[in-house]
Amino acid sequence: MHPQTLCVHGGKDINNNTGAVTVPVYQCATFAHPALGETTGYDYSRQQNPTREVLEKTVAALEEAEDCLAFATGMAAITCLLELLETGDEVIASDDLYGGSVRLLDRIGTKHGLGVTYIDTGDLAAVSAALTPKTRLVLAESPSNPMMHISDIRALADLFAGREIIFAVDNTFLTPYFCRPLTLGADVVIHSGTKYLGGHNDALAGFLAVNDAGLSEKLRFLYKSTGAILAPWESYLLIRGIKTLALRMDKAETNALEIASWLQSRPEITCVRYAGLPDAPGYDIISKQASGFGAMISFDVDTPERAAAILGRLKLIRFAESLGGVESLMTYPLVQTHADVPEEIRAKLGLTDRLLRLSVGIENAADLIYDIEQAINN
Numbered sequence: 001m002h003p004q005t006l007c008v009h010g011g012k013d014i015n016n017n018t019g020a021v022t023v024p025v026y027q028c029a030t031f032a033h034p035a036l037g038e039t040t041g042y043d044y045s046r047q048q049n050p051t052r053e054v055l056e057k058t059v060a061a062l063e064e065a066e067d068c069l070a071f072a073t074g075m076a077a078i079t080c081l082l083e084l085l086e087t088g089d090e091v092i093a094s095d096d097l098y099g100g101s102v103r104l105l106d107r108i109g110t111k112h113g114l115g116v117t118y119i120d121t122g123d124l125a126a127v128s129a130a131l132t133p134k135t136r137l138v139l140a141e142s143p144s145n146p147m148m149h150i151s152d153i154r155a156l157a158d159l160f161a162g163r164e165i166i167f168a169v170d171n172t173f174l175t176p177y178f179c180r181p182l183t184l185g186a187d188v189v190i191h192s193g194t195k196y197l198g199g200h201n202d203a204l205a206g207f208l209a210v211n212d213a214g215l216s217e218k219l220r221f222l223y224k225s226t227g228a229i230l231a232p233w234e235s236y237l238l239i240r241g242i243k244t245l246a247l248r249m250d251k252a253e254t255n256a257l258e259i260a261s262w263l264q265s266r267p268e269i270t271c272v273r274y275a276g277l278p279d280a281p282g283y284d285i286i287s288k289q290a291s292g293f294g295a296m297i298s299f300d301v302d303t304p305e306r307a308a309a310i311l312g313r314l315k316l317i318r319f320a321e322s323l324g325g326v327e328s329l330m331t332y333p334l335v336q337t338h339a340d341v342p343e344e345i346r347a348k349l350g351l352t353d354r355l356l357r358l359s360v361g362i363e364n365a366a367d368l369i370y371d372i373e374q375a376i377n378n
């Protein structure tokens with residue numbers, strides 16, 4: 001089935017014969033057993049909950065995954081993934097990664113004895129050179145956050161073939177509507193469901209999706225043991241959000257292309273990074289592995305004072321962390337999402353005090369452009 005249909009019908013509620021066309025919120029912590037040694041299939045909501053199960057099946061269908069686990073947040077999902085590793089194992093991560101993932105790896109992963117190396121995962125030779133016999137996890141984002149670097153997912157998967165490496169792709173920016181990393185050879189897909197999947201800035205969630213039964217079993221064990229599961233009501237909000245994922249992604253992407261082109265025409269804007277611009281680095285690779293470019297733009301303005309002034313003057317677009325909702329949001333990565341990225345990495349990437357990141361929503365593009373224009377000019 002096409003993703004547009006899977007968004008609406010991907011997960012079925014097998015427990016309900018009332019004919020209800022939406023999934024009930026099973027606001028329930030525990031489930032009664034028919035008799036000793038018998039179960040309805042549900043015991044306790046940390047392990048299974050019927051509402052969460054429908055959500056997990058929906059995301060699994062969209063990612064073409066065998067199994068999907070829904071977490072309280074994206075960071076809870078990544079934390080669970082790291083629990084697969086042992087002391088002394090090594091992690092290779094994109095050097096341009098969500099700041100929270102860097103904080104988790106550097107401050108908590110290393111405390112548990114993980115070695116962490118950051119490289120541009122778009123550079124296959126560099127990744128190949130960084131592999132050691134202890135490398136167990138490679139973590140990539142494509143496009144990366146906030147510099148929009150593109151990694152060739154299939155080429156990376158081929159590079160890791162035959163090694164004991166878990167290749168995880170954080171697919172938050174493109175969503176399964178545009179890109180399905182498992183079909184390109186990745187072992188694990190990560191999501192912050194807080195972003196496009198939920199889509200309304202009203203719920204936090206995270207996901208891990210996998211295609212390997214052994215990996216699924218290990219993660220399910222860690223999931224029930226550590227307990228950062230998604231609650232029934234949040235599960236319902238995510239199911240509801242995903243129903244319009246296809247429409248929202250298409251509209252936000254159309255808006256993003258229009259806004260990125262307009263930004264390129266402005267003298268105050270010195271660099272525009274949007275994966276959908278034909279002259280963007282990695283355009284050929286993303287065109288090959290995804291059916292769309294998403295709606296995240298980052299851009300440099302000419303001075304730090306201009307960046308600060310724009311953030312203060314925006315009227316329609318809100319100055320806030322996060323992304324992927326129907327509302328457009330502007331972020332200042334240096335002090336918000338990427339404050340915990342080491343200074344030397346920020347400098348190497350060009351993550352400066354002139355960089356702004358725009359999550360384009362589903363409003364009217366001309367209204368959004370008007371808002372940015374008045375914020376630049378005033």
Ligand SMILES: *Cc1c(COP(=O)(O)O)cnc(C)c1O
Pocket residue numbers: 073074075076098100101141145170172173191192193194195204205206
């Ligand atoms: C927001 C985000 C996360 C973290 O997700 P939370 O739901 O905020 O915990 C991880 N990766 C990416 C790419 C994100 O944008």
